[in-house]
Amino acid sequence: MKEKGRFLKKYRGNECLNCNVPLDVIDRYCHNCGQINTTKKLSFKDFFNEFFASIFSYDSRLRHTIVGLLFRPGMISKDYVEGKRIKYANPFRFYLSVSILFFIINGLFIDFDQVALQFNSDQKEAAEDAKRSKISAIEIQTGSPDTTKIAKNSSNEVYFSEAQLDTMGMFTAIRKRWKTYKSHYKTTGELVANTALDSLKHKQNTYTRYLYSRSIKTKNLSDNPMELLVFVFNKLPFIIFFFLPIFALMMWLLYIRKPFNYMEHLVFIFHTQTMFFILMGISILIDQISETEVASSIAMLVFLFYLYKAMRKFYQQGRAKTIVKFLLVNVLFFILAGIGSIITIIGSMFIF
Ligand SMILES: [Zn+2]
Known part of the structure; x- marks a missing residue:
């Protein structure tokens, strides 16, 4: 000193x-x-020494955390839980920073192009559809005077009248109404809910206008499974965030006889999820540059191996027991991720 x-x-x-x-x-x-x-009175030198000291102490914490996390699976969580905390960054704060970075990398490098491309082609498609349906509407109108625009028989168009919807059960009615609006948007390209509802001869209220505008926005999502996958993948940090407490509960149940409390399992979960985002973030960058999907596949395997090693180190159990628990964790993870994805997709239709 x-x-x-x-x-x-x-x-x-x-x-x-x-x-x-x-x-x-x-x-x-x-x-x-x-x-x-x-x-001692404050001096210029002392003031800036203090400033740099605080930067470097943060820096060394960050360095310890990253190095520990990357190269010593499970050790960092073990240290943290055992009380060696000052040299590491707070696990939750570090997790948040990394997942924000992951969001940025994922958003900036991958989706912007795809979404923009998709959006352009959709607009073109909608415009062409609108042109076509206008022509057919005119043809029908000149053909027989009492045929309205809605009654035209385009082969893939779905239409349910307000009277028809009234006879259905609540959930069926919502689904059919939704299909009607989507179909109407697809054939006419109409963006204004009022106009669309008018030409569909549907009642105008907050609910129908809301449903119409939602049906425009979610149009692409359910049409293309690949897009759905990309959409879910982008929401992954978000989905996982809400499941972290459940993952911790899962570990707590799997290791119920170990002397860890819930918060200590949560620290382990924060660390492993952080590692997951670091690996995925880096591999997305590599894939983007090399235009392949090799890196993200390797990253998945690396993460699985890492998770196993981390569980061994942190929970200090034998190979056989750890392997069984590791497999259980993965099965449960996929079930939870599946549920999370479904909730996200359904939720996103209403809260865009
Ligand atoms: Zn004091």
């Missing part, structure tokens, strides 16, 4: 300048609030 500048003994006082707790001349720091025990 270097004793120079404001740390010199001659500057030490007998009371903390920050919290007024009595101090001794041997106290380098206040034992109550942690401030340096010094009465």
